[in-house]
Amino acid sequence: MDNAAGSVDVSLDLFGSLDTELVPSELPEGVSPANVDVAYLPGSVFTRPSRKAALLMPPSAPIYAKTYVPPTQKPVTILLGQDGGFRTIDGSTYTTFGNTIPGNKVKSVTAFGREYFAISDGNLGQDIPRQFDGTFFDRVTQDGPGAPPAIANLQHPGVSMAASSNTLVRNNNQVLCTTAAPHNLKVGYQAQISNVPDSNATTVNQTGQASTFFAQNDWQQGGGGTYETISEPTTTALGDLIFSGFGMAIPNTATILGVVVGMGLISQSPTAGILSQVSLWNSAGILGSAKPESTEFTNVNTQQSYGSSADTWGLTPDKITPAVINDPSFGFSVAVSQPDNVRLFITQVYQITVYYTLSGSGTVGIVSSIVINNETNPGQALVTTSGPNGMVPGTFCSINGVEPAPVPGGLSAAQWATGLTTLRTVNNHNLGPGAVIQVLGVATSTSGTAFSFNGNFTILTVPSPDQLTYEQTPITANDPDVIDGTTTSASVSVSWPIPDNTTTPSYFQVQSCPTLESFYISLNYPDGIWTNGTVGFIWEGVFYVSQVVSPTQFYYAQQGPNGATTAVGTVTPFGQASPGTHQMVVMFQTRQGGITKPSPSIQFIANGGQYLNVTNIPIGPSNTVARILGFTGASGGNYFYLPVPASLNGQVTSTSTLIPDNTTTEITLDFSDNALFAATAIDIPGNNLFAQVVLGPCLGVFSYADRMIWWGERNKIPNLLNMGFDGGYQASTPANPLGWTVGSGGGGALVQSPSDAGGAWQITGDGTSNQRGLISQSAYQDSFFAAILQPSTQYTFRCWLSSPITAGNLGAFLVNSGGIIATASFIIQAGTGFVQADFSAMTPAQITPDTELQVFGINLQAGQVIVIDEMEIDYTDNLYIPYARVSYVNNPEGIDGVTGILGPDSDANPVRTFQKHRDNLCMLTTGPNGSLYETQDSSGSEPSSWNVAQIATLCGATSVWGDSSGEDWFVWASDTGLRAYEGGEVFKISQEIQTLWDAIAAPQNTVVVNDPVTRRIYILVSLASSSPATYVLDYRELNTAAAIDGSGPIKVSYSGRVLSTDVVRKWTTWTGPATFGGLLTLPDGTNQMCFTGAGVYKLLNDQHGIDDDTGSFQATYTTYAFTGTDNERQLQIGMHRKLFAFVSLSASGLGQIRLVPLAESLANRWAPTPWLPLQSSSMFDVECGLNVLATRCFFRIEGQPVAPGGPSFWSMNKMIFSVRADALIPVRGAF
CATH class of the missing domain: 2.40.30 (Elongation Factor Tu (Ef-tu); domain 3)
Incomplete structure (x- = not known):
C-alpha cells in the first residue's frame, strides 16, 4: 500500500558528487551514480544556473571570448567567430578587426598593453601570430630589411662668416654664428671655428711706423732720419718732437686694449742725460697721461718701448677709440733732460703698436690682481678682475699684457x-x-x-x-x-711667465671660481703679485651645434662670458666619424615598438673629419614607423645605434641613427665612436637582434617575467631573406621586394598583403605556360656566412595563397648551375589559406655556392591574379619545434633563436601549455607520457640557461586551453584526468568520473576554466558523438589543491566501510553547446563567467531552467541505491525485498517535480510518480505514494515546466522514504 503505515522512515539529506567509476549499487549514501544539469550547495542539490545572453548576438557564432584591457583601462571584449573573424563590440556594434581561416582556434594573453594571439587547430600553429592594440591587428615579429642602404663619406666645405655686424655673439654660453652662405650644419654636428682671434690675443694688433715728423726748439733732424738735440745742456718739452702719421686702420667696432710706442736712444758719449717723458699725441695735444721716465742714454743705440698691450695711457674707452687711433695726427711725443754737454739722439724705428679686441667690451676682463702664493695654494694662481668675468670651471682663457710686478723696497746691492x-x-x-x-x-x-x-x-x-x-x-x-x-x-x-709675443697663445683652464670676479688657474711658478693685464676668451675651436636657426645662422655651445666679435672667420662642418673600416645595417621599427632583425651588412671606410651620407634607405611595410641604422666603430665588431642624439651635460653631441618615419631615403649622419659605444648595443646577450627569429604559426602564447612565450611552431629555415615580404623595398623600385632578385619574365609585383599589414607577392597570369612572377635568392649562405640549406635533408614548402579561381600551379624550385635540385609544386585552388608541398627530392650531399631558391607561378590563366605570402621552407622529417621560444625582457618581439629557447632537455614530448605558480614558471608537455616542469627567470641570464626541473611525470597536458589557475594553485586536463598542483606533489582530482573522462573524443580541444567566485571548475569537452558537454567540479569550502584532492566523494572508514560527507568535491555534467568559457568583463562592468555557443552567455541564477540558446533544460539527479546496509541493520527492515510505500520531499522551485524509481539497477525504470507542483516557498513537504517493491532502489529526481517553454527549477534539501520489508515475497527466489 502506498502509505506510511507500518513503515520506517529512511531519509536522505546528503546530495553529493557524481561518481561513475564505482558500480552504482555500491555507492554509499549521498553519492550519485548519474546526474545532469545540477549544481550543489551544502545540504542541497538544485537545477543549475541558466545561460543568459551576455552580449548581442554576433555575426558569427563565437568559439573564443576574452576580455582585453588596453592602456586606456576600458575593457574590450574580443570574440573569434566560426567564420574566422576577430571582433570587438562597442554598445550594439560589432567591429571586425582581423581574420583567420575559418575553423582555426585561438589562444591569447594580455601583456605590454596589447592582446597577443596564437592561432592553431589545437595541435599545431596554423596562422601567423598576431597582436591587437585596440586599433591595429599586426603580425608579431616580421622580416627585417632584405638589403642594406648605401653609404659614402660627405665633406661639407667651409663657409665664411657674414662680414656685416657681429659674426659671433655669445650669450649664456651659447654662441650665435652668422655665415655668408648656407652652413650645412645640424644639431649635434661639430662646427670648426677658425680665423677668429681671441678677445685679447697678441695677434689682434696693428703696428705702424711714423711718416710725419715735427721738431722745434732744441730739436733738429739729423742724418739717417734721426733727431738730435741742438744745444746742451737742455730740457725739452712735450710737443717739441712729435711722431705721427702711423697709418692705422683699426676696425671701428674694436675695443682698444693698450698702446705701445717705441724708438731708439743713443748718446754721443757717456752721459747723464735721460728720456724724461713720453705721451700719446694728436692734433689737440697730449692724449691721456704723460709717462714720466728716466731712461738713460748710452753710447750704444738701444730700442726702447713704453706702454703695454693693456695700457691705455690713462684714457677711458670713450677717449681712445678706433677713430682716434686712425686719425693721421695720432702719434706720440718725447721730452729729454740733458744736464751735460753730450748730444742726444732719437733714432728709428719710430713705431706704435695698438692692441685691441674685436669682441665687445663685455668679454674682456681687466686684471685687478694675479696672486701666486704657493704656501697657501700650491701650483695655482688666483686671478681677480675689475668686474664679473663670466668664468665657470672648465672655461679656457688667455691672459695678456701682464706687466712685471715690482719687488717691494727695490735693490740694496x-x-x-x-x-x-x-x-x-x-x-x-x-x-x-x-x-x-x-x-x-x-x-x-x-x-x-x-x-x-x-x-x-x-x-x-x-x-x-x-x-x-x-x-x-x-x-x-x-x-x-x-x-x-x-x-x-x-x-x-x-x-709674468708667459710673454705676450709667444708664437702660439697659451691658454689656461679655469679650475674654480670663488667669486664672480675671481678664478683659479693651474700655474707652477714662484710667488708673485701682478696688478695689470687682461683676461681673454677664446673664439676658435671645434664646438657642437645646439640649434639651427636658419641656413645661415646657428648656435653652438661654448662656455664663456657674454660678448660678440665682428671678426670674419671661417665655419667648417667637422664630421666626427672615426676614420677606419665600419659596418652598417638597417632595421625596421614597427608601430608596436618591435625592432626587426637587421638587414645584411655593408662595409665602408670612414675618412675622418667627414660626415656619413646614407642613401637608398629601404621603405618598410605599412606598419613601419621608423628605420634604425646600426653601426660598428672603426675596425670594430659590435653594432650600436643611437635612438636619440647623444648629449653631454645637456648639449647634443651627435645625430640620432633612428629615422622617425617610413619615407626618408637619404640622410646625413654625424657621430663619434664614443657616442656610438655609449648608445644601444644590438648584438649583446639580452638584445642580440641578429639572432632574432620571425615567428611562424604558433599553438600557444603566455607571458612571464616581462617576457612573451610562444610554442607549437613549425620548424623552418630561419635565415632566408624576406620570406614574408615584409622586408621593404627601394623607393625607386617599389614593386621589387628587397632580398629577392626579380626575374625578367614579368608578371610579379610587391603589394599590400591582404592578410596583414606587411607585403605580399602578387603574380598575374598571361594565359601561357611561361613562368610568371619569378623571384629568387641564394639558398647557400646568408650575409654572415651561416648555411641556409643543409645537405641530404628533405624539406617542405609552405605558404599563404589566395586565388579567385582554380587554375595553374605554384612552384618552389631549388636550383644551381647544374640544373634543378628539387621541386615543390601544387595546383592552385580557389580560395584563401595556407598550402604546402614536399620537395621532390632531398638536397644533395654538398650545397654549392650557386644554389638558389626560385618561386614562380606557371600555367596561369590570362588575368588570373594570385597572391602569396608567409612562405616557409620546413624540415619535413622534424616538422614542429618541441620547445618554446621566449622573448627578451621588455622586448616582446625580440625572440632569440639561440638563447630564447626553453624546454626540458630529456623530454621528447612537445610543450603544450604554461602556468605561473607564485614566481615560478610551470611547463607541461604533451601526452600521457608528458611531464610537469618548473623553472624561474634568472637575472642576467637568458631562458636557454634557466634550470628546468622535473616535478612530476605521466601527467602531461592535453590542450593548450586545458589549464586554469586558482588562488595559489592551478589545474589542467591530462589524458588520464584533471590534475592540480600547488607546489610539491601533483594531484589527480577526477578519479570518480574516470569513465566520463575516458569518453572525451578530442582532448586537444578541451577547455578548462576556474571560477574563483562560485568555486567551480568547468571542463568543456567533445564526446565521441561530436556532441559537446561540460564537466563541472564544485569545490565549495575547499581552499587548496590538497584539500580538493583529499576531499573525494567517498571515504573508507577505519572499519572498512565506504562513506561520504557533504564538504567534498562534487562533480556533475551540464548539457548545452558550450565551445569556450571564461571570466569576461561585461559592458556593465561586472565580471561574469561566460560561455560561447551561438552567442556569448553568462550564468544566471534566475531559477528558471531556461537557456537563451537552447531553451528549457531538465535537471536530473539520481540518488544512491536505497536503503543501504547501515539503514537496513539499524532500522531492522531486512536486507531483502522492501516496499517503498511513501515519500516526503523537502523541495521548492518552479514548475513540477517527480521521482522515477529505478529498481535494482539504473536501467530498470518503474512508473514515475505523478508530476507534483512546486512552490518557491512552501510550508509543507511534497508528499506522494510510491508502492515500489525492490531489494534496492535508485530514485531519479526530474522536473518539468507547467506549460511547454515555461520555467522549470527545483531544489532538493531532503527526501524521506517510508519503507518496510515485503510482507508477501521477501525473497525473490532463484530461477
Missing part, C-alpha cells in the same frame, strides 16, 4: 763675479729659482767696462730671503772679474 750676478733686495723678495725678473736702474760703478746689470733674467739660486743670483755673461773678455753696481734708483720686478 748688485755685484757680478765670474758669470754670476748677485742682487740683494731691501726686503725679503719671496722669489724662487726659475722666476723671471726684470732689472732696471742699476748703474755700473766699476770703471773700464760697458757691462750692464739691467735686463731680463731667470733666477738661478736664492742664497737667502733677500738675495738672488742669475747667470750673466760679460760684454768682453777684458772685463774685470768683479763688477759692482750702484742701486740708488734701481728696481727689480717679477715678470
